[in-house]
Amino acid sequence: MSSTIVSFIFGACTMFYGFTAWLFWRKKDRLSRLVAMLMLTICLCYLKDVVVIENVRWLDDFFSWSMMTAIDMLAVPMYAFILMELVRPGMVTVRLMLIHEAPFVLLPVLMAVTHSLWFYYILVAYAAVYGTYYLVWTAIAIPKYHRQLKERFSYTENINLNWLRLILMTFYIILALWILDCLVIHIGMECIYMLFSLVLWMVIDYYIYKHENVIDELSETESSLMADEARTIPDLNERITALFRDNRIYLDPHLKLSDIAKAVGSNRSYVSSYFNRDLGTTFYDYVNGLRIDYACQLLRTTDLTIKLIAEQCGYNSPNSFIRVFSKIKGVSPTAYRSMR
Numbered sequence: 001m002s003s004t005i006v007s008f009i010f011g012a013c014t015m016f017y018g019f020t021a022w023l024f025w026r027k028k029d030r031l032s033r034l035v036a037m038l039m040l041t042i043c044l045c046y047l048k049d050v051v052v053i054e055n056v057r058w059l060d061d062f063f064s065w066s067m068m069t070a071i072d073m074l075a076v077p078m079y080a081f082i083l084m085e086l087v088r089p090g091m092v093t094v095r096l097m098l099i100h101e102a103p104f105v106l107l108p109v110l111m112a113v114t115h116s117l118w119f120y121y122i123l124v125a126y127a128a129v130y131g132t133y134y135l136v137w138t139a140i141a142i143p144k145y146h147r148q149l150k151e152r153f154s155y156t157e158n159i160n161l162n163w164l165r166l167i168l169m170t171f172y173i174i175l176a177l178w179i180l181d182c183l184v185i186h187i188g189m190e191c192i193y194m195l196f197s198l199v200l201w202m203v204i205d206y207y208i209y210k211h212e213n214v215i216d217e218l219s220e221t222e223s224s225l226m227a228d229e230a231r232t233i234p235d236l237n238e239r240i241t242a243l244f245r246d247n248r249i250y251l252d253p254h255l256k257l258s259d260i261a262k263a264v265g266s267n268r269s270y271v272s273s274y275f276n277r278d279l280g281t282t283f284y285d286y287v288n289g290l291r292i293d294y295a296c297q298l299l300r301t302t303d304l305t306i307k308l309i310a311e312q313c314g315y316n317s318p319n320s321f322i323r324v325f326s327k328i329k330g331v332s333p334t335a336y337r338s339m340r
Contacts (some may be wrong), residue, residue, distance in 0.1 A: 018039075085136045128179055253315060294313050
């Protein structure tokens with residue numbers, strides 16, 4: 001492969017990951033900092049490769065190639081940290097990160113000291129199993145995360161992980177390319193892997209950058225009343241009902257369960273239990289049911305556009321409104337209006 005093309009690919013990747021690391025670090029929340037750490041690590045790995053890429057003997061020396069690849073594997077657990085933080089906000093701690101990184105540090109050190117490729121093959125196998133496990137673990141954890149969202153949020157825009165389902169399938173392809181790249185000394189394979197990863201990370205970074213921080217809302221720590229104490233609050237059901245009936249609080253597009261709990265002087269756990277146990281529904285379904293009922297009223301009695309009705313009913317976008325309306329009523333808002 002032309003050295004000019006190789007240099008261009010390495011340069012483009014280095015600039016992209018370096019800039020992305022800076023961009024995410026500025027956001028300061030935990031998920032963004034984890035992404036920034038991964039982007040910076042990948043950037044430094046490519047800078048390291050650029051320094052030695054001109055050495056032709058390095059390209060023909062399998063042990064040297066393997067040693068450089070083993071160093072790159074320090075980034076492998078960082079992928080898992082991002083997946084963990086996405087589906088279980090607050091799960092990643094410094095202690096957990098050190099434990100996960102330990103094998104990826106120890107095996108390259110043993111490889112360098114003993115000059116044995118067996119440690120490299122063990123590292124590749126371990127990384128493959130490790131990566132597959134967390135891809136499967138994430139796929140299983142996403143539905144639980146979405147159930148939690150429906151108990152705490154009245155909206156799903158920029159907090160759901162539907163986009164991650166598609167990305168996970170692509171990760172399997174990257175994992176296969178990565179394993180092949182680890183075992184084959186060929187700069188062409190390295191470039192294919194780099195380009196495929198670059199395109200995928202452009203998509204992933206776009207969605208993660210838009211992703212709303214939900215760690216505070218999903219945390220089980222309560223700073224207000226305990227659930228048992230909350231049960232003794234007089235007229236709690238009436239207070240919650242009044243918020244929706246009289247104040248029409250459901251029209252707030254950013255309404256969260258914590259807003260209700262704060263307004264009635266209770267805590268999130270008990271208010272969530274009230275919707276699930278007493279009303280037999282989730283917070284999300286209850287709020288959106290009221291929003292759609294109000295939308296039906298507007299569709300029957302006004303000539304407002306679908307966009308304006310969506311805004312007045314508490315939706316951040318017409319597409320979200322149409323999707324929820326169609327799911328609840330079985331027809332689109334336009335079709336419903338034509339039936340009046």
